[in-house]
Amino acid sequence: MIPAEARPQNLPPEFRNTLRQALESDYRLFCAFFFHVINGFPLQWNEHHDQIVDALMRVVRRQTLRLVINVPPRYSKTELVVILFIAWCLAKWPPARFIHLSYSDDLALDNSSRVREIILCAEFQALWPLALKKDSDSKKKWYTEQRGGVYAASTGGPVTGFGAGLPRLKKGEFGGAIIYDDPIKPEDAESDVKRALINRRFNSTFKSRRNSNTTPEIMIMQRVHDDDPTGFVLRGGRGDDWEHLCLKALSDEGKPLWPEKHDYDALIEMQKADKYVFSAQYQQNPVPDDGEYFLRDKARWYDKKPQHLNVYGASDYAVTEGGGDFTEHGVFGVDPDDNIYILDWWSGQEKADVWIETQLDMVDEHDPLLWGGETGPIKSSIEPWLERRMRERRSYVALRWVSHSVRNKEGNARSFQALWEQGRVYLPKGEPWALALLEQLTRFPKGRFDDKVDVCSIFARMIAEVWKAHKPKEGARPLNVDGPQPITFKDLERDFGSTENRI
Numbered sequence: 001m002i003p004a005e006a007r008p009q010n011l012p013p014e015f016r017n018t019l020r021q022a023l024e025s026d027y028r029l030f031c032a033f034f035f036h037v038i039n040g041f042p043l044q045w046n047e048h049h050d051q052i053v054d055a056l057m058r059v060v061r062r063q064t065l066r067l068v069i070n071v072p073p074r075y076s077k078t079e080l081v082v083i084l085f086i087a088w089c090l091a092k093w094p095p096a097r098f099i100h101l102s103y104s105d106d107l108a109l110d111n112s113s114r115v116r117e118i119i120l121c122a123e124f125q126a127l128w129p130l131a132l133k134k135d136s137d138s139k140k141k142w143y144t145e146q147r148g149g150v151y152a153a154s155t156g157g158p159v160t161g162f163g164a165g166l167p168r169l170k171k172g173e174f175g176g177a178i179i180y181d182d183p184i185k186p187e188d189a190e191s192d193v194k195r196a197l198i199n200r201r202f203n204s205t206f207k208s209r210r211n212s213n214t215t216p217e218i219m220i221m222q223r224v225h226d227d228d229p230t231g232f233v234l235r236g237g238r239g240d241d242w243e244h245l246c247l248k249a250l251s252d253e254g255k256p257l258w259p260e261k262h263d264y265d266a267l268i269e270m271q272k273a274d275k276y277v278f279s280a281q282y283q284q285n286p287v288p289d290d291g292e293y294f295l296r297d298k299a300r301w302y303d304k305k306p307q308h309l310n311v312y313g314a315s316d317y318a319v320t321e322g323g324g325d326f327t328e329h330g331v332f333g334v335d336p337d338d339n340i341y342i343l344d345w346w347s348g349q350e351k352a353d354v355w356i357e358t359q360l361d362m363v364d365e366h367d368p369l370l371w372g373g374e375t376g377p378i379k380s381s382i383e384p385w386l387e388r389r390m391r392e393r394r395s396y397v398a399l400r401w402v403s404h405s406v407r408n409k410e411g412n413a414r415s416f417q418a419l420w421e422q423g424r425v426y427l428p429k430g431e432p433w434a435l436a437l438l439e440q441l442t443r444f445p446k447g448r449f450d451d452k453v454d455v456c457s458i459f460a461r462m463i464a465e466v467w468k469a470h471k472p473k474e475g476a477r478p479l480n481v482d483g484p485q486p487i488t489f490k491d492l493e494r495d496f497g498s499t500e501n502r503i
Helices: 013-025 026-040 047-060 078-092 107-122 122-127 192-203 228-233 264-273 273-280 354-367 375-393 415-423 434-444 451-469 489-496
Strands: 068-069 097-102 142-145 149-154 177-179 216-220 244-248 300-302 311-315 327-334 340-348 371-374 398-402 425-428
Touching: 013 068, 013 078, 013 122, 013 434, 026 107, 026 122, 047 068, 047 078, 047 244, 068 228, 078 097, 078 107, 078 122, 078 177, 078 216, 078 311, 097 107, 097 142, 107 122, 107 149, 107 327, 149 451, 177 451, 216 228, 244 340, 264 273, 300 489, 311 354, 311 451, 327 354, 327 451, 340 434, 340 451, 354 375, 371 375, 371 451, 415 425, 415 451, 425 434
Parallel strands: 068 216, 068 244, 097 149, 097 177, 177 216, 300 425, 311 371, 340 425, 371 398
Antiparallel strands: 142 149, 311 327, 327 340
16 A cells, blocks of 8 residues: 555655656556555556557657557556546546546446546545546546536447537647447357448448547457457458557467566466367467367368269359458369368359359369359349350259358358368468468458368368268168269259259
8 A cells, every 4th residue: 555645645745746746757657556545555567558659659749640459458558548547638638538437337337436446536536636527427427617527338339519629729639539449249259240230330420420530549459359349440341541559379489478467378278178269369360370160270172183073063152342251152063982172163243143153164164063052132132144154055963042140150161171170171382362261261250261171161161062962772772882983964864853954
């Protein structure tokens, strides 16, 4: 505890003025002093705290307009970037206006309350007699007598009636900021819909709450997905530049970020316990380098295309040209031992006429037995045009539409994952598209794109139906006893019925 005689309210005026000037000029000193005042024990300072403070001071000096900091949980991020920072700024610039947003309304309101606790404590008031307006005594929104203040809310809720920053700034003045602390919950980051909703709000709701185009924005969070808010702003989703401070719990050289909190052995134990959480939230890499759902070391490679393959195709269609998703076509070969060789691939954000022609070019080149796609609205809109063009070109293939679950892509991909885990999937060496496919597979389901994975999923579900139809009867001779015996189209026609889809 700070001795009573050293508390500001008990100091002579001249000492009090000296202390006030020191705290205003050194944010580190302010943090150490008021953390001790409020919590009753010292703040344990570490080198990464200096890096965070240096980045914040670049924002205060207007050298940085947009700042994103990735740091492990429980590494003092909220204390330094939200609670103590807002209190320090209001001490120096009482008209400053802050909007503070977090994934949870309760968390945002609690942080707002903790800022007010600092401002209203006797030590702060002895140095800066900052009065709060009595008619705004709320955790959600409160003002100083100079019309500065804080508005706290969840990133998913309404943000109205308050703007961050000041329209005009005097020389050396700081007018406030929008501060995002964990803008998305880790569980919500797994949902494409919830993740996209929060990311869209950065371009709409949040952006509109700035009182000036030069009002800074500060985001601090641990990574939870390739397309989380950090990934969204860093890839240019907002159309502006963000300074990025990335703090890993364990450096590439094996040095712990905060040895007093987590030494090397403790971090390695955390990694062994849950490598996915460790990679994302502690190493700021949403997916472990060796993969999560599809492990990198399970990939197999081939130099030369084997003979005696049954060939199949599959597609995942994107209906919007230049949109967020890609249309993907894949061609797969299955050998007599049920090993999968990925033979060809095409990817693009093009109009339907382009990818229909490309698909039929691949049909002509590889002569597949079946071509798979997913049922639903896209099938209804695509199938008539695809069949018409097949008749015109005389490029024939039987279309097989498989069911899907839009809410559970991991479940859809389970069949292909089983093949991958068994080491049955082979990629061609030296093909750039094969490396791109491997990268997307190993980042699934936390990668930004999963269209290539969807193609593999469609193929696996389709081939599972083929294998089920051709399962040998008990006591039957294995398929490859006397060499390969490929499945023919007549076999498929017999097993799957009508040939109406074979134009």
